[in-house]
Amino acid sequence: MFSYIGRRASHSILSVIGLLTLVFFLTRLTGDPSALYLPLDATAEARSAFARLNGLDQPIPWQFAEYLKDLLHLDFGQSLRQNRSAIEVALQAFPETLKLALVAITLSTALAILVGSLAAARPGSLFDRIASLASLAGASAPDFWVAIVGILVFAVGLEVLPTSGTGTWAHWIMPIFVLMLRPFGLLVQVVRGTMLSALASPYIKTARAKGVRRQKIIFGHALRNSLLPVVTVAGDLATGLVNGAVVVETIFGWPGIGKLMIDSIIQRDFAVVQSTILVTATAIFILNIAIDLLYAFLDPRIRY
Amino acid sequence: MTIISPDAEPAAAPGTSRVLLAYLRRDRLALAAAIFLALLVLAALLGPWLVGDAASRLGLRQRNLAPFSPDHAWIYFLGADTLGRPILARLVVGAQSTLGIAAAAVFSSMLIGGTLGLVAGYSERWYSHLILRLADVVMSFPSLLLALIVLYTLGPSITNLVIVLAITRMPIYLRTARAEVLELRERMFVSAARSMGAGPARIILRHIAPLVLPTLVTIAAIDFATVILSESALSFLGLGIQPPDFTWGAMVANGRGYLSTAWWIAFWPGLAIMLTTLSLNILSNWARTVADPQQRWRLQTLRKAAR
Amino acid sequence: MKSSSVLAIASAVLMAAAASSAMAQAGQEIRIVLPEQPANLEPCGTIITNVGQILSQNVVEPLTVIDPATGQPRPKLATEWTQVDPVTWRLKLRDNVKFQDGSDFNAEAAVFSINRMTGGKITCSNNAKFGDAKLEVTAVDDLTVEIKSDKPQPILPTLLSVVMVVSPKTPEDKAVNDPVGTGPFKLSTFSPQTVVLDAFDGYWGQKPEFTKATYVWRPESSIRAAMVETGEADLTPSIAIQDASNPETDFAYLNSETTAIRIDTAQPPLDDLRVRKALNLAIDWEGLAQLFGDDVKRASQMVVPGINGHDDALEAWSYDPEEAKKLLEAAAADGVAVDTEIKLIGRNGIYPNGAEAMEAMMTMWQAVGLDVKLTMLDVADWLRYLQKPFPEERGANLLQMMHDNNKGDAAFTIPIFYRSSGNYATLADPALDKEIDAALAATGEDRTKSFKALFDKARKEVVADIPMFHMIGYTRVGPRLDWKPDITTNSEIPLANIRLKD
């Protein structure tokens, strides 16, 4: 088990290094940031001074060597935009996204398991049809569209929720709801599908032959065995959320890492781009290892 | 089966397409989805010819024309957009680019991801590990950053958008294909082929790939929906398709500012996206049921014996 | 049971609502929602809209301010100024002014602030207004400062409006996020969600009505408008025209922005005057104006009225597609390749409805027979085309642009666009260069007249651009505030000017 974690971690570190290198060179392809940081009417001297000040006048491989050297001292560079340490900026934004993503994925997984199992228990029933269709419909709409309509209806029209921002629990409702739509829709399908095949499996016959109560057959036997694929998909979706709650963060003014990343990308704030990617990639790799461990916990047959 | 003497007739297979059609008819929702998608493909193919240049005809004096106005031509039935262009015509023309982009992206990511997955699953050489690490990297590479890099270095165009979407979706196919191969390569018929002297290329192409394909196609159907949605999210962030080209996603993104004053601009393309992705999901659910021998009976006309 | 519980909930909701409105009144707090998060709060970057709207005249104050009506400088921290000789100005400073950290404002502090800006040790956006001028600043006495420059600076007092005075304790070689100035508010918090300002008790001028100001940001205009509508915020600048639907709260103001298309005069067939004129004539200006609202002003030149040098008499191009076609035919007859593909380069999010405008113009140009193709670019990519050196192999191109001159003088406009050395200029006409140099050196009436002449020439003879509109901004102001936006709103929102209705 420990050797497995060690192996996975070393793979992950390799991947993170590869990712950072790739991002470093690719972002430099997107042009000179000085034009964005100086007013349009800045002089040529001002531009070259800016480049010199921020080390942008060096050849890119040299800049990369500098970057690596600083990395060894745990120096992730300064944000051009924000006048402070890039990693600090990223680490400040990340928990906000993590909170949102965790709540959204936990809630949608829990709800999807409930709805999906009930749907699978009586396939073809009215509940099954409505649950499948509604969850899929939710997952099929562009999220920013849902978000804006949600604000117009619930905040402006009905005035029951705040439009956006952070603070009270009421501020969480709409962002979480929008974030949940797609994971919930997909997970209901996954739960329903795996539950259907689990309910058709031999050990369910054994349970029925033993006279186990129906509820326990569904939630005790079938569901417990269906969790593995659900965890896989939920893990993938969580990865997506950690990396991509951009739309929700943008619309609701949630100061998360997705928004930070897109702003830094558009503003060519390279050090912050690198740091956000370092943070999210590390989180994603940790998440993946955690999911593997969860597998072993859920299925006693899996041993690493 | 009773004892089968060597000359007993093996069961004859019924016409596959006829059976599928019968299954489709049994699931009314799937049937509706299939009809909708068929119409959509038809519209995408013939639409531009039907509506002519109406999709780009300016009408600055009928900006944000409300839908169902009786005193305008039929093409304004769904209203007009911010430049007074008929939304109906733009939906039809947009169908082509929307579906085209999604299809191209899904197809190329399936092809590339699937191939890499086959190689990574079958071989245990160094390049298999490289492919896996590459997949890790791509998976944690933010698609937005990729979009911007491509947009900047290669310029805004439909092809480049396809590249971005294809790369970001690729790891799914890679991982699925690899997982399937890991299982398939232990199967007896692969051993049998190897024992007959078949080389790796033949085993991968002739024996493994045809069995991996159905799984990949099922994923592709759902992914198609995902790609349409990601494309619209990119448009929302200004990193998607750039005017004068447009997709439904871009139409929703451009119309979002008018949701409180002219809801129809973002509503119709949003509805089109939703119905399309919904139909794809419903159809792929149906396909899963068809493929599962334990569930297939649900789609069959169960004829009871006379009693 | 049931009705009583409903009642309980209802009363709880009502009480909560009452409490929140009571809070807002008692605390005298103002909440402003901006379109963008300020990346930093460096006072040297107040010309950046979202920094200036928070800091300018609230936390930090400049030496002079520009009168929005006349475009002339007025005293702020500098009370009077005299030009000793063409390269020397002498300023008198306001007495009894204290910084928020307790230190005194004096000549030393002013010298420090100017040197910090021009020193080159930090990236200072405001410094760009000075161009390549070299300044030597000395403190004559405690409240007098002398500024010497390497070449004549006839509008130095105007320029001084971008000099934000900061406490001498501010690091000279490091950009900061905790500015300390002399303004009526001091910075309390700066987080990724919000900026909070608290009233500064030691302020030298009139006390503002608010004790606290909170800034948040949302990129979506409709959400910002909704926030003011629901009372979550009191004020939001720059909402989209379609959101400015309530005349009670939504105010239009002519901002200092002028939109235009630059014609690359170096590239055939755009080097032909007739083609350039045809480009101007082919646009249905009235129709296009629909995109920007009823109050938008058709532009004939690159600066807004009120800027020194603006020629009110200059007429804008009219819509005459027939004439445009004729001009193109004539050019074609002379062998000009009018069927060359012309790239129309737009920028994402340059101004509201910017992309729609480009699409519309492309369609209109295509209608008169020009092969115009639209390409929308990301900011950094677009900048490559805007600024020199231009990309090689750029081909015939038209560039969407927006110019913001809120500094009162055409000197901030003419040289960059029309002089061969200008950063955005595609022209290279030595005769024109000479005229421009003369105008820049002139003062008073003469200066105004020369600028007007240059704008006339640009519009009628050179035709290096397609001026579109002087833009209108819309601001939604909550019902409890008594305030109206003006031309300076895009760069600053002085809280001291905002009053509460009673």
Place this chain on the structure above:
Amino acid sequence: MKNAHDSIRKGEGPILKIEGLTVDFLSNDAPVRAVDNVSFQVNRGETLVILGESGSGKSVSTSTVMDLVDCPPGDIVGGSCLFDGIELSRLDPEGRRNINGRRIAMIFQDPLAYLNPVYTVGRQIAEVFESHDAAQGAQARANAIELLRRVGIPEPESRVDFYPHQFSGGQRQRVMIAMAIALKPDMLIADEPTTALDVSVQAQILDLLRDLQRETGMALVMITHDLEVAASMADRIIVMNGGKIVESGLAQKVFDNPQHPYTRRLIAALPHGEAAEASHRRSTDIRGETLLKVEHLTKEYVLASGAFAGKRRFRAVDDVSFDVRKGETLGIVGESGSGKSSIARILLRLNEPSSGKAFYAGENIFEMSGKRLVAFRRKVQMVFQDPYGSMNPRMNVRSIISEPWAIHRDLLARNRWKDRVAELLELVGLKPDHAERYPHQFSGGQRQRIAIARALASEPELIVCDEAVSALDVSIQAQVIDLLADLRTRLGLSYIFITHDLPIVRHFADRIMVMKQGKIVEEGPTSALFSAPQHDYTRSLLRAVPKPKWLMSTDAPSAAPGELRPERTRNGSMAG
């Protein structure tokens, strides 16, 4: 307890009476009649064996009793099931649930699949008590431990917390049995309980079932396709074919004097001990030259067993040497884990050996590579246990059979393929027009014929048959072996015939090699090995073959070797 009271009424007439039961499975086409007007009864305390081959409807009829048939797609067309005077079809779900597990219990063929993989066996046994409110919590657990001890699981106190995958196949079936007898049911239905098990383990399980039946006096309904198992267990026997009962009666009578032609054919196909000696299909001329010579073959696996324990080594094949002569059939016999299949895979270079040599026509197989290896793979072919699994389901029969020619291009010109496929299909007893069909359209026996045709396509000299007939019904087994023997005579082939089933090789092999835990324990000519086995293990294997019940003395159940039998709790008292 109620159960104790019920079980006293032994031998008082039928506990279960099935009358005119008819079950259909619905599909797009006409419904498939799985059970057709079946009537039988089970008397208290007796053992009834339902004998039939796959698809005969024997499992469906008992599943209907347990309410395990899903409707739809199942459809109970008619009939009644009277259990202890209760009409089962009229009970509500809760009523059925009360009977299942408490009064009727069931065990299944594949305990690994039929045990829930994510729960400990203790929990699954305790669940029976909890579901019927017989015991809860610690008491249920204590009962589970007691039951495990009773069915012969060693160290039940600790094993109670193990998961199903941590037990061996035989132990898993013991766990299933423990679960079934937890509440002392009146009737136990055992659906092919020993089919997947080795002979020696099979004998133990059958003994256990017999003992338990004696203790509790329950009725035992045993479903099997194996005539020997049927004979060793049955008081009465029912033979089913095509959903119908074709014969029924007292066991000895049915076996000694079968009435129905189907039954007769079944019994005739049984490779009876001495009869095999007379009707054998061994080769008649064995030319002297050696085709394959294996020397000191060893295959070692390293088991990584966690972070703290050291690495364990496991020898799947341990210093094995043998040779095969031209035209000869070598039988390799052993139970699961004996290393017999590893040898096959190593010889075909599907796995690499740890050490040792194997010379094929004088050349070391393990040093071959490239062209030499391809040429070798043409000469030696393999027929696998599961013919369906060994064929690509997406390829039709023609592509399957012509694959060797696609690989070995010089073997046959492409324009001759079609004719040759037809020839080969005829050679193995199929029709040439079957070439366009797909594997799933054939029966098991037919598929194995296709696999043999494919093996023959590359004109091999040696065919390795790895459990080639084990998955087939008894009557089919004989047909396939006859085919193999015919081909040997006609084409001069040699075989290595790997199996766990001694009687089958007796019929067919010239020489037999018995393996145990990777080692050869005995080797010799077939008749000598059967008549005078030298090694204890061989003797115990021969003894483990079930004997008819009426030939056994009741008080001395055969003690089978292999797995150690823990001490049995003498009084056999069950908790509860």
